[in-house]
Amino acid sequence: DTGVSQNPRHKITKRGQNVTFRCDPISEHNRLYWYRQTLGQGPEFLTYFQNEAQLEKSRLLSDRFSAERPKGSFSTLEIQRTEQGDSAMYLCASSSGQIYGYTFGSGTRLTVV
Amino acid sequence: EDQVTQSPEALRLQEGESSSLNCSYTVSGLRGLFWYRQDPGKGPEFLFTLYSAGEEKEKERLKATLTKKESFLHITAPKPEDSATYLCAVRPEMDSSYKLIFGSGTRLLVRP
Numbered sequence: 001d002t003g004v005s006q007n008p009r010h011k012i013t014k015r016g017q018n019v020t021f022r023c024d025p026i027s028e029h030n031r032l033y034w035y036r037q038t039l040g041q042g043p044e045f046l047t048y049f050q051n052e053a054q055l056e057k058s059r060l061l062s063d064r065f066s067a068e069r070p071k072g073s074f075s076t077l078e079i080q081r082t083e084q085g086d087s088a089m090y091l092c093a094s095s096s097g098q099i100y101g102y103t104f105g106s107g108t109r110l111t112v113v
Numbered sequence: 114e115d116q117v118t119q120s121p122e123a124l125r126l127q128e129g130e131s132s133s134l135n136c137s138y139t140v141s142g143l144r145g146l147f148w149y150r151q152d153p154g155k156g157p158e159f160l161f162t163l164y165s166a167g168e169e170k171e172k173e174r175l176k177a178t179l180t181k182k183e184s185f186l187h188i189t190a191p192k193p194e195d196s197a198t199y200l201c202a203v204r205p206e207m208d209s210s211y212k213l214i215f216g217s218g219t220r221l222l223v224r225p
Contacts, residue, residue, distance in 0.1 A: 004156075042200050042215030042216050043213075045210075045214070048212055055209075055210060056209075091156050101149065101161075104149075104159075107154075107156050
């Protein structure tokens with residue numbers, strides 16, 4: 001297993017465009033998380049899946065954001081009508097239990113111009 | 114409100130100069146405290162989990178300790194390759210989602 005994989009690594013988009021990111025978790029992990037990190041800050045929780053069910057969404061996740069995890073495998077995070085304030089690193093993480101910390105992917109850096 | 118504060122924001126050390134990073138937390142019951150290392154342009158890398166006051170964990174030059182209000186990450190005789198941002202996070206006891214609340218991190222630079 002190569003860990004948590006995120007694609008693309010970088011995305012530059014024009015304001016108002018839609019973007020979609022993909023996360024492939026560690027195969028035996030049933031929990032998947034999305035976080036957002038801006039420069040100089042720690043990651044902030046966006047949403048959480050257990051298998052295919054989205055069980056919690058942060059208030060940070062406006063109506064323009066949607067996440068899915070079909071069949072409890074990979075996950076996608078879509079941002080519609082991007083704004084400059086959406087520029088950040090989007091991190092995906094997975095875990096299989098509460099004992100150990102998450103395994104994070106390398107993130108997708110989004111720049112909205 | 115659950116909160117994590119890390120200090121200092123940045124720390125410059127000479128190679129071999131030991132020091133400590135602080136993580137103060139306010140949480141409605143602690144399920145676990147986590148330390149991560151983050152290199153530029155990469156995701157956080159898990160280092161330690163601490164569960165109860167008095168607990169200590171060690172890994173190479175790093176040692177993490179936990180009290181009821183704070184955690185310390187002690188770095189003994191650091192090397193330039195220890196340069197990174199160190200993040201502290203807590204998992205509140207009453208939270209069912211397993212989400213973590215992170216501090217803003219301490220940027221560590223170790224000069225040769």
